Amino acid sequence: MFAIIKKEVFSPEVKLIEVDAPAIAAKARPGQFVVLRIAEEGERIPLTIADFDREKGIITMVFQEVGKSTVYLGALKEGDKLANLIGPLGNPTEIEGYKKVLCVGGGIGIAPIFPIARGFKEAGAEVISIIGARTKELLIFEERMNKVSDRLIITTDDGSYERKALVTEPLKEILEEDSSIEKVVAIGPPIMMKFVAKTTQPFGIKTIVSLNSIMVDGTGMCGACRLEEGEETKFCCVDGPEFDGHKVNFDLLISRLNMYLDEEKASLEAYRKVEDK
Numbered sequence: 001m002f003a004i005i006k007k008e009v010f011s012p013e014v015k016l017i018e019v020d021a022p023a024i025a026a027k028a029r030p031g032q033f034v035v036l037r038i039a040e041e042g043e044r045i046p047l048t049i050a051d052f053d054r055e056k057g058i059i060t061m062v063f064q065e066v067g068k069s070t071v072y073l074g075a076l077k078e079g080d081k082l083a084n085l086i087g088p089l090g091n092p093t094e095i096e097g098y099k100k101v102l103c104v105g106g107g108i109g110i111a112p113i114f115p116i117a118r119g120f121k122e123a124g125a126e127v128i129s130i131i132g133a134r135t136k137e138l139l140i141f142e143e144r145m146n147k148v149s150d151r152l153i154i155t156t157d158d159g160s161y162e163r164k165a166l167v168t169e170p171l172k173e174i175l176e177e178d179s180s181i182e183k184v185v186a187i188g189p190p191i192m193m194k195f196v197a198k199t200t201q202p203f204g205i206k207t208i209v210s211l212n213s214i215m216v217d218g219t220g221m222c223g224a225c226r227l228e229e230g231e232e233t234k235f236c237c238v239d240g241p242e243f244d245g246h247k248v249n250f251d252l253l254i255s256r257l258n259m260y261l262d263e264e265k266a267s268l269e270a271y272r273k274v275e276d277k
Contacts, residue, residue, distance in 0.1 A: 022057030030119040034087030050111035062111035106188025136161035197245030207245035
C-alpha cells in the first residue's frame with residue numbers, strides 16, 4: 001500500500017498527489033512514468049512522474065479527471081492509500097551533452113516537463129521554457145518552471161494571462177532568432193505536440209515528444225500502446241514514452257486515443273450514479 005501524503009487541487013479536474021514510494025523515488029529519472037491501481041480490482045492507470053524527492057522518498061503525479069478511474073483517484077484524500085504502484089517505467093530523457101535546450105509544456109503536460117527542464121539545468125544546459133494553457137486558471141507549475149528555466153515564456157489561448165498565443169508562436173520566433181538551440185522537448189495534448197514538431201521540422205532541430213497512448217499492462221506484453229514512428233511500430237511503454245516528434249504518426253495516435261470515448265463516458269456515468277446514491 002502506498003500512502004498519499006499530500007494533495008493539491010489546481011482546478012476541479014486537475015489534481016496533484018504526492019505518494020510515499022521510497023524505492024521508486026530512489027530510481028526515478030526525468031521522463032519516466034508509473035502505473036498505479038487504486039484498489040486491487042481497479043484499472044491500471046499510467047501517469048508520468050512530475051517530480052521526485054529521493055531524500056524524502058516521495059514521487060509526485062499530476063492528473064486530469066477524464067474517466068471513472070481518474071475521477072475516483074481525484075476523490076482520494078491525504079492519508080488514503082493506493083493498492084499498487086509500479087515503476088519507474090519507460091526510458092528516461094536523454095539529458096547529458098546539451099548546451100542549450102527548449103522545453104515546451106501544454107496543459108497538464110507542464111507537470112512532467114518540469115523534471116526534464118530541471119534535469120537539463122542541473123546538467124549545465126541553458127534552458128528556455130514555454131508553457132501554455134487554455135486559461136490562467138488552468139496554468140500549473142509556473143513557479144517551479146521559473147526556478148529551472150533561464151527564460152520562461154507563458155501563453156494562454158484566451159489571453160487571460162501573459163501572452164495570448166499558442167505555444168508554437170513563441171517557439172517559432174525563438175528558433176528564427178537563435179540557431180544555437182540543440183534540442184526541443186515537448187509534452188502536452190497530442191495535437192499540440194504534433195504542431196510543435198511541425199514548427200521545429202523546417203529548422204532541423206531534434207524534437208522529442210512524450211506520448212500517452214492507451215496502455216493496459218505497461219510492460220510491453222499486451223501491445224495496446226502501439227504507435228508508428230516512421231516505418232516502425234513501437235510500444236509506448238517499453239520503447240518510449242519519448243519518441244522522435246518528426247517521425248510520429250500523430251493522426252493515428254489521436255485516432256487510437258479516441259477509440260474508447262463512448263465506453264469511457266458510459267463507465268463514468270455509471271460510477272457517478274452509484275456515488276450519488
